[in-house]
Amino acid sequence: MENAVQSLDGGGVFCEPCALAIGIFDAVHKGHQHVLNAAKDFAAKNGAKAFVLTFYPHPSKVLGGEKAGGCPLIYPADVRAELLLDFGMDGVFFKDFTPEFASKTPEEFFGFLMEKFPNLKCVATGENFRFGVRASADVKVLKELAGGSGVETISVCGVLDGGNFVSSTRLRKALQDGDMQSFYEMSGRNYFCRGRVEGGRKLGRTIGFPTLNLKAFGECKPKFGVYASRLQNLDTKEIFCGVSNVGVNPTVGECAPVLETNTFDFPDFGEGANIKVELLKFLRGEKKFASINDLKAQIAVDKENANKFFRVCGC
Ligand SMILES: Cc1cc2nc3c(=O)[nH]c(=O)nc-3n(C[C@H](O)[C@H](O)[C@H](O)COP(=O)(O)O)c2cc1C
Numbered sequence: 001m002e003n004a005v006q007s008l009d010g011g012g013v014f015c016e017p018c019a020l021a022i023g024i025f026d027a028v029h030k031g032h033q034h035v036l037n038a039a040k041d042f043a044a045k046n047g048a049k050a051f052v053l054t055f056y057p058h059p060s061k062v063l064g065g066e067k068a069g070g071c072p073l074i075y076p077a078d079v080r081a082e083l084l085l086d087f088g089m090d091g092v093f094f095k096d097f098t099p100e101f102a103s104k105t106p107e108e109f110f111g112f113l114m115e116k117f118p119n120l121k122c123v124a125t126g127e128n129f130r131f132g133v134r135a136s137a138d139v140k141v142l143k144e145l146a147g148g149s150g151v152e153t154i155s156v157c158g159v160l161d162g163g164n165f166v167s168s169t170r171l172r173k174a175l176q177d178g179d180m181q182s183f184y185e186m187s188g189r190n191y192f193c194r195g196r197v198e199g200g201r202k203l204g205r206t207i208g209f210p211t212l213n214l215k216a217f218g219e220c221k222p223k224f225g226v227y228a229s230r231l232q233n234l235d236t237k238e239i240f241c242g243v244s245n246v247g248v249n250p251t252v253g254e255c256a257p258v259l260e261t262n263t264f265d266f267p268d269f270g271e272g273a274n275i276k277v278e279l280l281k282f283l284r285g286e287k288k289f290a291s292i293n294d295l296k297a298q299i300a301v302d303k304e305n306a307n308k309f310f311r312v313c314g315c
C-alpha cells in the first residue's frame with residue numbers, strides 16, 4: 001500500500017485481503033497489543049494484510065463521556081498511527097467518529113466494513129468490544145454478522161496488570177498521577193512526547209539551565225512537575241539523559257503547558273530539531289518559587305536527584 005495511514009472518509013475502497021483490528025488504541029497498551037497480534041497472526045497464516053480501523057476523535061467526545069468533555073487522548077492521532085505501524089501493522093485507517101457514524105445499526109456498521117474492505121477475512125477485537133448505535137452490539141452479534149459474509153472473528157480475552165484489566169483509562173490515571181512505572185508496565189514503553197523543538201523565552205540559559213522545549217502533547221497531560229528523562233535526537237539517534245519540567249512555569253509568569261528538558265551534556269542542536277523525550281521517573285511537583293534564585297537552587301537539586309536515578313537505573 002502506498003500510504004500506510006489513510007482516511008476512510010474519502011471514496012476509497014481497499015481491496016486487499018485483510019484482517020482488521022478495530023478500536024481506539026490510544027497508547028497501544030498491552031491489551032491492544034494482544035488484539036493487534038491476533039490480527040497479525042491471522043494475516044500471516046492467511047496471506048492477508050494486518051490492518052487497523054481506528055477512530056478520531058474519541059467516541060466519548062461525540063457521545064458525551066467524562067462529564068461531557070470526552071476522554072482526553074494520551075497521544076495525538078499521528079503518534080497513535082506511528083505506534084501501530086511500529087508494532088508491525090501493515091496499514092492504519094482513520095474513520096471520523098461523527099454522530100451519524102455513531103447512529104449506525106450493528107448491521108449498517110458491518111455493511112460499512114464490507115463496503116470499505118470487500119476482501120475482509122477477519123475482524124479482531126477484545127472480548128469487551130461493543131459497536132453500533134448506543135453500543136448495542138457485542139462480539140456475539142459481530143460473529144453472527146461476520147459469519148454471514150464468511151468473515152472470521154477473533155475476540156481476545158482481556159489482559160490484566162496487577163489483577164485488573166489494562167485500559168487506556170488506567171494509563172490516563174497513571175500519567176496524571178506521575179506514576180511512570182505503572183504507565184510503563186501497562187503499555188510496554190515509557191510515556192513520551194515527540195516533535196520539533198520550539199523556542200521559549202530564552203530565560204533558561206540566563207539562569208544556567210538551558211532547555212529544549214516541546215509543546216506537542218496529547219490531550220491528557222502528565223502530572224505537572226519534574227522528571228528524570230531521556231531525550232533522543234530523532235535525526236541523529238543520539239541519546240541524552242536529563243531532567244524535564246512539565247508545566248506552566250508559574251515562577252516566571254504562566255505560559256501554555258510545555259515540556260522543557262535540560263540535558264546533562266549540552267547538545268549542539270536547538271530550535272527545529274526533531275526530538276523525543278521519555279519521562280522516566282516523577283521527582284517532584286511544579287511549584288511557584290518566591291524568586292528566580294530559589295528556582296535555580298531547586299533545579300540544581302532536581303539535576304542531582306535525576307543523576308541519582310540514572311546512576312541506579314542507567315540512561
Ligand atoms: C528541572 C527543571 C525544573 C523546573 N521547575 C520549575 C518549577 O518548579 N516552577 C517553575 O515555575 N518553573 C520551573 N521550571 C521552568 C523554568 O521556569 C523555565 O525553565 C525557565 O523559566 C526558562 O524558560 P524558557 O525555556 O522559556 O527560557 C523548571 C525547569 C527545569 C529545567
Ligand SMILES: Nc1ncnc2c1ncn2[C@@H]1O[C@H](COP(=O)(O)OP(=O)(O)O)[C@@H](O)[C@H]1O
Binds near residue numbers: 022031125
Ligand atoms: N485489557 C485488554 N485486553 C484485551 N483487549 C483489550 C483490552 N483493552 C482493550 N481491548 C480491546 O482492544 C481494542 C481497542 O480498545 P479501545 O477501543 O482502545 O478500548 P480501551 O479504551 O478500553 O482500551 C478493542 O477491540 C478492545 O476490546
